[in-house]
Amino acid sequence: MKRPTTLLLLLGLSLPLATRATAQEPSAKPAASEKAGDDLPQGEAIRGITISTHGMGREWADARIMLPTFEKIKSTGAEWVAFHPYASIRRDGSVSWMRRRRGANRPTSKQAQAVPVYWGEPVKLAHKAGLKVLIKPHLAYWGSGFSWRGEITFTDKASWDRFFDQYSHWILTMAEACKDADGFIVGTELDKTIQYEKRWRTLIAGVRKRTKAPLSYAANWTDFRRVCFWDALDVIGIQAYCPLTDKDDPSSQALESAWNKRMLILRTYAKEHHRNVLFTELGYNRSFDAARTPWDHRTDGPAASPLQRRCLSVALAAIEKEDSVLGSFLWKWFPEPRPNGRNFQLATKEIRALISEHWKGDGKKRAKR
16 A cells, blocks of 8 residues: 555546656657646546455455445445455566465466456446446555555566566456456556556557446556556546645644645646546545555554544545546445454444445535536
């Protein structure tokens, strides 16, 4: 998860909708961008919750677990859920997804890897429950030598070639397996790879051939301006773990002021690129530093709950007011019967009530520009 250098959609709508490396690839000539103007494409408001996993995603395919989970999530007013299938990454650029045997991850060859049932099955289950689905692949960096996804980079051409070959195979296979999803993210926080513009554009074109879902890339809040292929995507995706203030126990007014400044930046950027923004992740821990370092896993327990709720409430209100931001996927909710993990807990009684207050309202869906 998102370090300080960390921040679709997708929409069941149709939108008109750097790093050090010895091997630098020249950028492809950008496709002609749509003419930017004062107006942004119309878009459906996105109210989503990310469903995490206790076991690499196996429970996502279990209707006995997921259907009760979906019902509790829907009670908050959420209309979308996001799933984040994992693949492993190694220092040499190898990317592989795993079959589980006796609880252990065992990589297989690219040719022998079976498509996991927990890729496509949760799409069917969520649709059965009346929810739309975003697929948001994550590289599991733990044990790789990388401290988080934003540090994934390589120092030789062979590693870069291996990475893009195997990463693209994983993403394209997943896009085919999840072709009925309502949104698809082509990459999450891989911001030290985005200088390889031609390779990203080739990957995006390949995903387009496998699914009709709108597409985005989930950029760290510090790096979304560096993404040079937004014109090939439908929505600007941002991991929204931006710091709000250095103050201890900030007031709602201080948090609102911080979000107003942030939204002005995003509004201007969205208009320049003629694309709406989606917060592909947004969350706050039960921490006294929630407003300072919202990406941090450290928790301070129940005493910090008021600040967590204040941060989330102000963020949701700011999104409701900002036409250029379609919405957010809140991080994170675990499946029943253990809906809460150790951090970023959404399934508590207090947080569920807070989300419901913002999302259910009078039951009317907003149309966002």
